[in-house]
Amino acid sequence: MNKENNKQNLTSSPLPAGEGKGVRLLLDDGTVFHGKSFGYEKTVAGEVVFNTAMTGYPESLTDPSYAGQLMTLTYPLVGNYGVPPFTVEPNGLATFMESGHIHAEAIIVSDYSENYNHWNAVESLDDWLKREQVPGITGIDTRELTKILREHGVMMGKIVFDDEPDSGQWGVDNYGDINYVDRVSCKDIIAYAGTESLHLSVDAPAAQLNAQLSDLDSRILNLNSGSLNLNSGSLDLNSRRKKRVLLVDCGVKTNIIRCLLKRDVTVVRVPWDYDYNGLEFDGLFISNGPGDPDTCDAAVQNIRKAMKDEALPIFGICMGNQLLAKAGGAKIYKLKYGHRSHNQPVRMVGTERCFITSQNHGYAVDNGTLNEDWEPLFINMNDGSNEGIRHKRNPWFSAQFHPEAASGPTDTEFLFDDFVKLVMGGF
Numbered sequence: 001m002n003k004e005n006n007k008q009n010l011t012s013s014p015l016p017a018g019e020g021k022g023v024r025l026l027l028d029d030g031t032v033f034h035g036k037s038f039g040y041e042k043t044v045a046g047e048v049v050f051n052t053a054m055t056g057y058p059e060s061l062t063d064p065s066y067a068g069q070l071m072t073l074t075y076p077l078v079g080n081y082g083v084p085p086f087t088v089e090p091n092g093l094a095t096f097m098e099s100g101h102i103h104a105e106a107i108i109v110s111d112y113s114e115n116y117n118h119w120n121a122v123e124s125l126d127d128w129l130k131r132e133q134v135p136g137i138t139g140i141d142t143r144e145l146t147k148i149l150r151e152h153g154v155m156m157g158k159i160v161f162d163d164e165p166d167s168g169q170w171g172v173d174n175y176g177d178i179n180y181v182d183r184v185s186c187k188d189i190i191a192y193a194g195t196e197s198l199h200l201s202v203d204a205p206a207a208q209l210n211a212q213l214s215d216l217d218s219r220i221l222n223l224n225s226g227s228l229n230l231n232s233g234s235l236d237l238n239s240r241r242k243k244r245v246l247l248v249d250c251g252v253k254t255n256i257i258r259c260l261l262k263r264d265v266t267v268v269r270v271p272w273d274y275d276y277n278g279l280e281f282d283g284l285f286i287s288n289g290p291g292d293p294d295t296c297d298a299a300v301q302n303i304r305k306a307m308k309d310e311a312l313p314i315f316g317i318c319m320g321n322q323l324l325a326k327a328g329g330a331k332i333y334k335l336k337y338g339h340r341s342h343n344q345p346v347r348m349v350g351t352e353r354c355f356i357t358s359q360n361h362g363y364a365v366d367n368g369t370l371n372e373d374w375e376p377l378f379i380n381m382n383d384g385s386n387e388g389i390r391h392k393r394n395p396w397f398s399a400q401f402h403p404e405a406a407s408g409p410t411d412t413e414f415l416f417d418d419f420v421k422l423v424m425g426g427f
């Protein structure tokens with residue numbers, strides 16, 4: 001079937017002659033959009049999703065949860081504040097980005113602005129995309145595209161250059177069948193303490209890792225001893241170490257690690273399928289990540305093992321909400337077109353408190369499948385879907401939205417305070 005003749009053929013207002021190459025966005029339902037290329041020239045395919053935030057393209061492009069997706073921005077003017085520098089902190093974390101590189105397959109915009117101006121910009125979006133070999137399309141009627149995705153639901157799409165014949169092949173499997181988490185998760189164990197970080201091998205026995213982590217703690221404590229506040233809540237005086245959060249990296253955003261470190265805990269980041277149950281830690285954190293949570297069974301099994309310690313604080317964000325729910329026996333389903341924006345309203349169940357949240361997810365926990373030990377913690381005010389869960393007795397909770405924001409509103413950052421208080425042993 002020739003999909004291009006099958007459906008709408010949508011041409012947006014032409015860009016001035018001489019700009020990027022002509023390029024088409026082909027949707028799985030046969031719709032074709034015509035635009036101009038910017039960034040890197042490459043044919044790519046993936047799940048086409050839309051994000052209605054007005055800002056935040058550097059953070060969204062580097063959010064590992066966008067792996068495998070073509071990111072449509074509905075805000076029409078994109079690129080006008082350029083791109084911040086890719087500087088890295090002493091602990092190896094990017095200063096302004098959410099990971100080490102762009103994870104979205106492509107960016108789709110209405111009107112790419114070549115001119116940019118911002119106190120922190122060092123290059124244009126076009127130059128950054130070229131450097132990272134990621135294609136962009138401009139001149140697309142992104143509101144029309146979004147209407148189609150809202151009606152039909154998200155679907156696979158492909159970018160094809162007008163001067164290249166379309167092979168007719170997608171070149172990638174269906175989005176939901178690919179384990180993207182495995183692609184984006186770290187490969188080593190990385191411990192972050194203060195401004196330091198230490199890479200450890202996943203093959204080392206737990207006893208050796210525990211000893212290496214203790215050495216790191218002693219070093220940090222000695223380094224800080226001049227200014228050490230002995231009343232600091234995070235210092236465990238019995239074990240002479242800081243409180244430790246074990247972070248399961250399903251594609252963690254940098255700002256989650258920053259938010260934890262800011263609260264004075266040591267963060268031990270492990271690959272998504274690593275069995276951390278022999279390590280010493282005081283709290284378990286399960287991160288955001290791309291793709292279908294049903295591809296992450298190893299992570300669910302490890303969470304179940306950790307749950308044998310009923311007093312262990314557990315906190316999850318986004319994919320972490322879904323994996324914690326699965327570990328508790330609940331089911332996940334795919335939303336029609338997901339929540340990707342800076343203005344998703346959620347209500348804290350049992351209260352009249354409503355928060356405006358930053359979101360990026362396509363799947364959701366089915367509230368009806370939570371067993372009697374669990375209850376919804378937040379509910380989306382637009383569509384009633386689950387936005388978080390909590391265990392009725394144990395210190396286990398999670399949010400479907402992004403309390404770390406980056407980008408977006410920071411109103412729910414208090415959830416990190418709540419978690420770290422539990423880790424410190426009190427509430």
Ligand SMILES: NC(=O)CC[C@H](N)C(=O)O
Binds near residue numbers: 292293317319361364
């Ligand atoms: N940001 C995330 O962690 C997203 C979780 C999952 N991949 C979803 O789309 O629902």
